[in-house]
Amino acid sequence: MQAYIALTPGDGIGPEVVAQAQRMLDAVAARYGHTFRYTTHLIGGCSIDQHGTALTDEALAACQSADAVLLGAVGGPKWDDPNAAVRPEQGLLKLRKGLGVFANLRPVKVHHALLDASPIKPEVLKNVDMVVVRELTGGLYFGSPKGEDVVNGQAHAVDTMEYTESEVERVVRLAFQMAQNRKKKVTSVDKANVLATSRLWRRVTNRVAADYPDVTLEHMLVDTASMKLIASPASFDVMVTENTFGDILTDEASLLAGSMGLLPSASLGESGPGLYEPIHGSAPDIAGKGTANPIGTILSAALLLRYSLKLEVEAAALENAVEKAIHARACTPDLGGKLSTSQVADYMLEQF
Ligand SMILES: NC(=O)C1=CN([C@@H]2O[C@H](COP(=O)(O)OP(=O)(O)OC[C@H]3O[C@@H](n4cnc5c(N)ncnc54)[C@H](O)[C@@H]3O)[C@@H](O)[C@H]2O)C=CC1
Ligand SMILES: CC(C)CC(=O)C(=O)O
Ligand SMILES: [Mg+2]
Secondary structure, three states, rough: EEEEEEEEEOOOOHHHHHHHHHHHHHHHHHHOEEEEEEEHHHHHHHHHHOOOOOOOOOHHHHHHHHOHHHHEEEOOHHOOOOOOOHHHHHHHHHHHHHHHOEEEEEEEOOOHHHHHHHHHHHHHHHEEEEEEEEEOOOOHHOOOOEEEEEOOOEEEEEOOOOOOOHHHHHHHHHHHHHHHHHOOOEEEEEOOOOHHHHHHHHHHHHHHHOOOOOEEEEEHHHHHHHHHHHHHHHHHHEEEEHHHHHHHHHEEEEEEEEOOOOOEEEOOOOOHHHHHHOOOOOOOOOOOOOOOOOOOHHHHHHHHHHOOOOOHHHHHHHHHHHHHHHOOOOOOHHOOOOHOOOOOOHHHHHHH
């Protein structure tokens, strides 16, 4: 097949990990007789430096016309001035909104060869295989009003958590559909004892659940969920939650797998290109050192093959290459290995 993939490497380790994922995609194309065409676009701090904005309309339009978008990460200390009018993260939010990708799927698996890489006891990690479905284009990151002003002579800031019924319904429905093909359990995470948005979330989830009688639904408050994720992670199958809760809970969940550098994500909408990115940020503390773990981005490329290009065999082959590398502990220092970012991909390519 012929496919057009837009690359948005971004800042910090973003370009380092996207380069390795692109090498893996090229290997897939060569082995299975596909042609992948790429364009590369600035996003985040590098776009601010060049264009004064974190994502130009032209870059967004190019991503919208692609079959899929593969992103690295945005941000870094250079652009962290609290007084700055433009921030790198605005580019990422504009891209997610512009692509309409409301559901961010973040699978969390524990590889038996990495049990010692996690601070959690091995017996607790047994049978962990879950996916967090994070709402991605609503909630606190997008609600209005948002911003700073002065009230009664005092600096004042506001962020707004808002959701409509249809925004909740579409992402919850997707979570139930995923659960039907998995262990048939949905855990909906909210803060319904305090937040109005969570009470709406819970009501809509209960209504949607009636359409999926084969799936068990449990509701869990987010504070409890953050504890259970560490205490009994194997009890989860599909966890569905709003934007901010999902953002935070998945960084926590990366500890189960062993490193922030391991977890991939796929962001999907009703139609149009999907957006694929590791769950981590631009990791300024290791940027430029060649030690970033590329696996989260390579697994994101596998999800791109699966969801956007419908190439299941190819996606599984890429995941298998990652499995082999992990099994052999051909890994970067975050997993106790000695390999560089590109050497991890070298190893996978040799086995591919
Ligand atoms: N999707 C995105 O583009 C995101 C961007 N950010 C931005 O990234 C910048 C840094 O944020 P942090 O809070 O430091 O979060 P981070 O996710 O970049 O890093 C957290 C920790 O995980 C490690 N880490 C992350 N990815 C890794 C990888 N692939 N291999 C090995 N170690 C890895 C880092 O070295 C660091 O110690 C900030 O500007 C933040 O706004 C943060 C999260 C997501
Ligand atoms: C950088 C933020 C906009 C979001 C984030 O941390 C994430 O998507 O994981
Ligand atoms: Mg995050």
